[in-house]
Amino acid sequence: MKIKRRNVHFFKVICYFITILVTLFIGAVILSILIKGLPTLKTALLNEETQFSIKMSLYTSSISTLICIAVSIPVAYTITRTDFFLNKICCLIIGLPLVLPYLVLGLCLLIVFSSPLGKMLKEMGFPVVFNKNGIIMAHIIVNLPFCINLMITAFSQVNKRLEFIAGTLGASSFRQFITITLPIAKKSILSTMILTWSRALGEFGATLMLVGCTRMKTETLPTNIYLNISVGNNDMAMASAIILLMISTVMHGLIFLLNHNRVAYNRMEV
16 A cells, blocks of 8 residues: 555656646746847837737637637537538548648648639639738638537537437427527637637738738738748847737636636536
8 A cells, every 4th residue: 555655646746747847848938038028018019010910910810710610610510410421521621721731721722712713702802812811711721620629529518418308399400509509518619719719819821821921911910920030120029929928818818717617617516
């Protein structure tokens, strides 16, 4: 018994040590950005180009997130609640962007929207290549599979028996979804929305490939950091990184609160 207890204690000590080591490593990285960027933060916030990049990031991230959520909900419902014969094939294809480099995804989009389809969209008043619409499309191709996977997890956690009982009482599939599935999964959906928005805010690779990095035109916060680094303006780049870090910290805090409240609620139920 003593040997077993010692082994357990030793295992815990190792786990504590690794946890502290990882925390210190991540903390040191963030601290280095703060030390370098804080002196220039006020200047960056007052800079017209930085303000433009913030507005562009917030706008494109919000639009792309709304589109991802609107598309992910019916797709996740189809995969988790129906016997659609193409479910497995759809899951395989939808998940491919998760394992591809973002630059490759951006290149794929560039090929698609440089084709006659892209020219037709441009003539219809929806230009994509080297346009802010392209930023939204890049966000969607990167985040949609991620969003769908989280939605699938959220809907899978909803007890199907509740929907079955509602069905026996005469509720249609749509009514079951609106009155049972969505309300139960609402916190998971909200967390998915915040995570998707945060990922869109920091997306760079696919955006760079599809729309480039033109100042005051297709400039997002990550692009602003890249442009400042490329001309040797490291202080402004660090200040922009702090702005991105501040926004991401707020989003991370919201997710933490949502998950904490959900865990507390589940414990109360138990």
